[in-house]
Amino acid sequence: MNIPRRQFDTLIIGAGGGGLRAALQLSQADAHVAVVSKVFPTRSHTVAAQGGVNAALANVRPDSWHWHMFDTVKGSDYLGDQDAIEYMCRAAPKAVYELEHFGVPFSRLDNGTIYQRQFGGQSMHFGGEQAARTCAAADRTGHAILHSLYQQNIRAKTHFFDEYFAIDLLHNAEGSILGALVLNIATGEKLVIEARTTLLATGGAGQIFRTNTNALINTGDGMAMALRAGIPLQDMEFFQFHPTGIAGKGMLLSEGARGEGGYLVNADGERFMERYAPHARDLASRDVVSRAIVTEVREGRGCGPNKDHVLLKLDHLDSALIRKRLPAIRDTVLTFAGVDLCDTPAPVFPTAHYTMGGIPTNRFGEVVAPIEHGPEERIPGLYAAGECACVSVHGSNRLGGNSLLDIIVFGRAAGNQIIEYLGENRYHQTLDDDCLEPALQRLARWEQPGEGESVDGLRRELTQTMEDHCGVFRTAEVLNEGVDKMLGLQQRMVDVRLRDHSQVFNTARIEALELENLMDVAVATMLSAQQREESRGAHSRIDFPERDDVNWLRHSLYHKASNSVDYKPVRTKPLTVDSFPPKPRSY
Amino acid sequence: MKFSIYRFNPETDAAPYMQDFELSDDRLNEDMMLLDALLLLKAEDETLGFRRSCGEGVCGSDGMNINGRNGLACITPLLGLGSSVTINPMPGLPVVRDLIVDMEQFYKQYRGVRPYLINKDPEPEVEHLQSPAQRDRLDGLYECILCGCCTTSCPSFWWNPDKFLGPAALLQSWRFLADSRDQATDERLANLDGPFKLFRCHTIMNCVEICPKGLNPTRAIGNIKELMVKRSL
Numbered sequence: 001m002n003i004p005r006r007q008f009d010t011l012i013i014g015a016g017g018g019g020l021r022a023a024l025q026l027s028q029a030d031a032h033v034a035v036v037s038k039v040f041p042t043r044s045h046t047v048a049a050q051g052g053v054n055a056a057l058a059n060v061r062p063d064s065w066h067w068h069m070f071d072t073v074k075g076s077d078y079l080g081d082q083d084a085i086e087y088m089c090r091a092a093p094k095a096v097y098e099l100e101h102f103g104v105p106f107s108r109l110d111n112g113t114i115y116q117r118q119f120g121g122q123s124m125h126f127g128g129e130q131a132a133r134t135c136a137a138a139d140r141t142g143h144a145i146l147h148s149l150y151q152q153n154i155r156a157k158t159h160f161f162d163e164y165f166a167i168d169l170l171h172n173a174e175g176s177i178l179g180a181l182v183l184n185i186a187t188g189e190k191l192v193i194e195a196r197t198t199l200l201a202t203g204g205a206g207q208i209f210r211t212n213t214n215a216l217i218n219t220g221d222g223m224a225m226a227l228r229a230g231i232p233l234q235d236m237e238f239f240q241f242h243p244t245g246i247a248g249k250g251m252l253l254s255e256g257a258r259g260e261g262g263y264l265v266n267a268d269g270e271r272f273m274e275r276y277a278p279h280a281r282d283l284a285s286r287d288v289v290s291r292a293i294v295t296e297v298r299e300g301r302g303c304g305p306n307k308d309h310v311l312l313k314l315d316h317l318d319s320a321l322i323r324k325r326l327p328a329i330r331d332t333v334l335t336f337a338g339v340d341l342c343d344t345p346a347p348v349f350p351t352a353h354y355t356m357g358g359i360p361t362n363r364f365g366e367v368v369a370p371i372e373h374g375p376e377e378r379i380p381g382l383y384a385a386g387e388c389a390c391v392s393v394h395g396s397n398r399l400g401g402n403s404l405l406d407i408i409v410f411g412r413a414a415g416n417q418i419i420e421y422l423g424e425n426r427y428h429q430t431l432d433d434d435c436l437e438p439a440l441q442r443l444a445r446w447e448q449p450g451e452g453e454s455v456d457g458l459r460r461e462l463t464q465t466m467e468d469h470c471g472v473f474r475t476a477e478v479l480n481e482g483v484d485k486m487l488g489l490q491q492r493m494v495d496v497r498l499r500d501h502s503q504v505f506n507t508a509r510i511e512a513l514e515l516e517n518l519m520d521v522a523v524a525t526m527l528s529a530q531q532r533e534e535s536r537g538a539h540s541r542i543d544f545p546e547r548d549d550v551n552w553l554r555h556s557l558y559h560k561a562s563n564s565v566d567y568k569p570v571r572t573k574p575l576t577v578d579s580f581p582p583k584p585r586s587y
Numbered sequence: 588m589k590f591s592i593y594r595f596n597p598e599t600d601a602a603p604y605m606q607d608f609e610l611s612d613d614r615l616n617e618d619m620m621l622l623d624a625l626l627l628l629k630a631e632d633e634t635l636g637f638r639r640s641c642g643e644g645v646c647g648s649d650g651m652n653i654n655g656r657n658g659l660a661c662i663t664p665l666l667g668l669g670s671s672v673t674i675n676p677m678p679g680l681p682v683v684r685d686l687i688v689d690m691e692q693f694y695k696q697y698r699g700v701r702p703y704l705i706n707k708d709p710e711p712e713v714e715h716l717q718s719p720a721q722r723d724r725l726d727g728l729y730e731c732i733l734c735g736c737c738t739t740s741c742p743s744f745w746w747n748p749d750k751f752l753g754p755a756a757l758l759q760s761w762r763f764l765a766d767s768r769d770q771a772t773d774e775r776l777a778n779l780d781g782p783f784k785l786f787r788c789h790t791i792m793n794c795v796e797i798c799p800k801g802l803n804p805t806r807a808i809g810n811i812k813e814l815m816v817k818r819s820l
Contacts, residue, residue, distance in 0.1 A: 215641040216640055
């Protein structure tokens with residue numbers, strides 16, 4: 001076979017914050033690292049994160065990692081794994097200081113320390129007064145972090161394969177992951193990257209929903225690659241709807257807007273969150289605020305001619321503060337809603353935002369799956385970090401400011417774990433040409449000539465189906481119909497044809513490959529949602545309105561081969577402190 | 588609305604050409620951005636090539652030349668473009684296909700200014716302190732999204748793409764020179780010495796005129812020159 005091969009110690013797929021943080025850790029340890037990304041690294045979706053990154057620095061108010069841990073466990077509606085959450089919250093301050101040392105231009109307090117703002121679901125003293133834990137670079141924190149990490153990787157001489165698309169993981173008969181087949185988008189040429197270790201850091205799958213806050217590239221590529229490699233996806237029914245996307249369009253307006261003093265009002269001008277969360281009000285957890293908005297609209301108190309949204313109000317704040325702390329969302333609202341937040345409220349509605357579920361990993365970033373001996377056996381050579389992974393620190397509902405933290409803490413942890421593995425496994429295993437066959441077939445399938453369905457048409461049906469059948473509130477009836485529809489769409493994939501078979505920068509081919517990924521991830525999401533008969537975090541069943549810890553305090557695992565869901569226990573035991581047992585959750 | 592779009596696929600086309608497309612008014616609305624229209628066109632003709640990602644002006648993927656001006660398709664309202672629009676790739680870089688240019692030269696310039704914080708002190712256990720006033724100096728600099736709109740609209744870059752660093756890279760150079768935490772001022776300035784890398788800027792100011800993020804590379808270049816002069820005295 002005439003496909004060129006390159007060998008690296010580590011292959012990292014995805015150049016967002018998680019991939020770049022891991023790459024930096026590895027490059028600084030003199031590992032030979034290849035980062036493959038379908039876009040130039042600074043175009044990755046980390047760039048769009050706005051509000052900030054959580055760490056108990058206590059620069060503004062007293063704080064402790066233990067309070068942060070409590071908030072994260074409670075926010076997860078007790079589905080988060082408490083060992084991983086303890087690890088993350090303890091590691092947070094150091095991880096943020098490291099970012100600062102890398103050059104991230106954090107906003108500053110008068111005493112020169114990092115600025116921290118209030119965010120949803122944060123408290124002092126285990127559920128007491130509002131904390132201020134979110135470290136911010138104005139409202140462009142993701143941009144600042146992503147660019148700084150890329151810059152430090154330039155300094156560390158990390159090897160980048162920009163605009164290469166990963167087709168599939170390559171594994172031998174024993175199940176060891178040995179790299180990936182990738183496609184040079186600019187030339188259409190295939191390349192085998194052999195690696196002793198492979199890290200998936202491909203981000204989320206927000207594009208399974210029609211209206212979403214995500215970039216068009218967020219198509220769940222790594223999750224689908226894992227599924228095709230026989231690895232299940234965990235907790236996919238938990239998809240976060242961000243309370244404040246611009247209504248009908250989806251552009252994200254950071255929780256930082258409410259953290260800086262903004263609030264939501266309905267058509268009566270009522271600050272309705274006071275009814276739903278008397279204590280935290282507009283800074284309740286995202287699942288709580290999103291359900292409140294949808295309820296207001298359903299009960300006829302929506303704003304606008306169609307009564308289909310609520311308003312995010314900041315005009316009572318000093319406009320200098322808005323310009324200083326929220327300049328980018330002010331721009332976004334000006335551009336996409338045509339109003340100036342300094343004097344006019346913005347129309348908002350809950351919008352698909354974040355994939356809590358993903359590839360199951362432990363707190364070292366190692367991918368774990370049930371193989372023969374228990375639910376959490378390691379897949380040799382395979383790691384995952386960031387939104388594509390499910391550690392699980394977010395459980396059934398992620399707190400704002402914990403996603404940037406997740407990528408830097410677990411990107412770093414995965415890097416360190418890989419360094420250990422590389423020390424113990426010094427040589428590449430043999431990768432036979434036979435191992436390439438499934439990945440090559442995946443590509444060859446799109447060379448079929450002739451007429452058929454279009455990629456664009458099927459994708460539109462997919463995203464509409466997910467929006468209609470897997471939204472903020474769910475019922476058995478709506479989900480059953482959704483599963484039927486999704487399986488129908490999945491069957492139609494064989495009839496989809498490309499018209500453009502050219503080699504040079506064929507974006508249509510990339511979109512076809514992305515559609516395959518979207519389809520697998522969407523089916524996983526819909527089926528997992530259908531199976532879970534309780535309401536927990538972001539998964540709200542009208543027909544099962546209560547959380548059911550007796551039957552459902554467990555993680556879902558969706559398997560592609562059998563198209564079925566099974567379960568594994570939640571890790572409720574932290575590393576050193578006492579567990580936080582499930583309690584009724586109110587804000 | 589009519590669209591005249593630059594097409595070139597090196598596998599099949601001997602030379603580039605302009606192709607006309609049309610979208611009927613009932614498929615458009617006043618809220619749409621140019622990217623929305625391009626996505627509609629691509630749904631009909633999947634061979635049309637352009638980069639895109641975030642759709643909200645933060646990732647910098649969809650820089651293109653729109654009615655003679657560089658800009659980002661995702662934050663360019665259709666309403667302001669009139670009844671017909673001509674779209675070309677960003678000028679001054681080799682075309683890979685259609686509206687997709689080879690940005691390697693642009694990235695090379697960026698890497699050439701050592702775009703990373705250099706601090707030689709032992710790492711503190713906590714953050715480096717930086718006053719709000721010191722931090723304010725980075726505003727208008729760190730927000731660059733590397734879309735390439737400025738550099739590819741700069742005649743000095745067109746003339747000396749391999750020698751002049753261009754506005755985007757120089758903006759980043761100043762971003763680190765202006766950072767109170769950075770300790771490589773001498774090396775950075777020495778690296779910019781000579782007649783081309785910095786001094787080919789003739790303050791034509793196309794960069795300022797078109798930057799989709801409202802940044803001012805010309806001012807940053809002026810600041811670097813001023814710092815050089817101060818240091819040489």
